[in-house]
Amino acid sequence: MDARDSFLSDALLRELMAVGQVDVLVGVPTLDNAATVGGVVRAVQGAFARHFPRQRTLLFNSDGGSSDGTPEIVRSLGPADADTVLASHVLRTMHRISVPYHGLPGRATALRVVFAAADLLQARAVAVLDPDAQGVTPERIAALLTPAARERLDLIVPVYPRAPDDGLLVSQLVRPFVRAAYGYRLSEPLAVEFACSGKFAAHCGGLDAWDADVARDGVDLWLKTTGLAGDFRVAEVNLKRLETTTRSRPAVPDILAQVVGTLFGCLEAHADTWRGRAGSERLPTLGDAPAATPSAHAPEGRDASDALRRALRDLDPLLAKVLEPATRAALHQAAATQPLRFEDGLWVATVYEFAAGWHRRAMRRDHLIRALAPLYLCRAAAFLNELASLSSPAAGASRLETLGLEYERAKAGLVERWTHSE
Secondary structure, three states: OOOHOOOOHHHHHHHHHHHHHOEEEEEEEEEEEEOOOOHHHHHHHHHHHHHOOOOOEEEEEEOOOOOHHHHHHHHHHHHOOOOOHHOOOOOOOOOOEEEEEEOOHHHHHHHHHHHHHHHHOOOOOOOOEEEEEEEOHHHHHHHHHHHHHHHHOOEEEEEEEOOOOOOOHHHEEEEEEEHHHOOOOOOOOOOEEEEEHHHHHHHEEEEEEEHOOOHOHHHHHHHHHHHHOOOOOOOEEEEOOOEEEOOOOOOHHHHHHHHHHHHHHHHHHOHHHHHOOOOOOOOOOOOOOOOOOOOOOOOOOOHHHHHHHHHHHHHHHHHHHOOOOOHHHHHHHOOOOOOOOOOHHHHHHHHHHHHHHHHHHOOOHHHHHHHHHHHHHHHHHHHHHHHHOOOOOOHHHHHHHHHHHHHOOOOHHHHHHHHHOO
């Protein structure tokens, strides 16, 4: 047995061996998703029946210890629940496994089990779905899976239609940072649904990072950047963004600690790759774009000058360890503007200097990232204030492109600081 399969239980190994080799595997990692998982399972079975009738298929549910009956729902829905007429014409058995996973609870462990199962069964294509999503269709699953199953692409990530003010942490920090560092314009680096080749699943399953913070805290971002950093064919597919059931969201400092900590950890993991890249390329994009969504909320003018002044005053000892004197001075000058103008160049310099400070361990890493939170909130407020004055969504999209170019332009400074601290 391969070492990567050693964390699979004997019972699961027996189930996998009973299934044998498969062509397509769809993973549904769950934890208390009884309200929505039935619709996801029916869509998977419908996708198998309609779009992969000649392939050997497996629905693989990796459950983190649900107490609401989620695994029982997965097991109870047979192929006839998906599409009675079409399922009767399926030429291969549609297999289904629902098992609890062992080890540290969390999405990373669940995905590691999915990848190990895919590798053991020599799956050619793998998809991972969001069990919390409402309105999943067989056609959506096929749109994700088909490029990996038939077009030999290694990683397929969705593109969602977004208004310029939607997903500010992604648009102001994660997306343009990944673009500049890795050289590819990946729209949704945090997407929880994706598809990949068996080659990519096996590669990721064999990496040592699964027990490290970079995978444990932000496995989806780590997987996307692993694809961009490696010798893999990555593409995007246009999909409608689905509603998910309402769950409590962590506070902004907690979200930043998880997302930004993972982003900086990815830079360390892939340092030999990203430092040598310049500029950025568009990724191949499949499918027709859905209709654009309206703004998540009407952008409102809200002055954050006072908030920035308070943050600079309260965080001054910490910022002195992270930021260049010129950047700190520029932040104080920005705080004197009303309404606040937090220019792209200043914001990118701030983010890059935080990344370099994280790398050289200028202070405890969790403290450093939490110090970024109030600065991010001020930048987000200033950007929304700017959007409110623009004439159209197209103008907002142009602003996001300008920001991405600024991240690219300033990357050389990040590379220099990062390398100097080693």
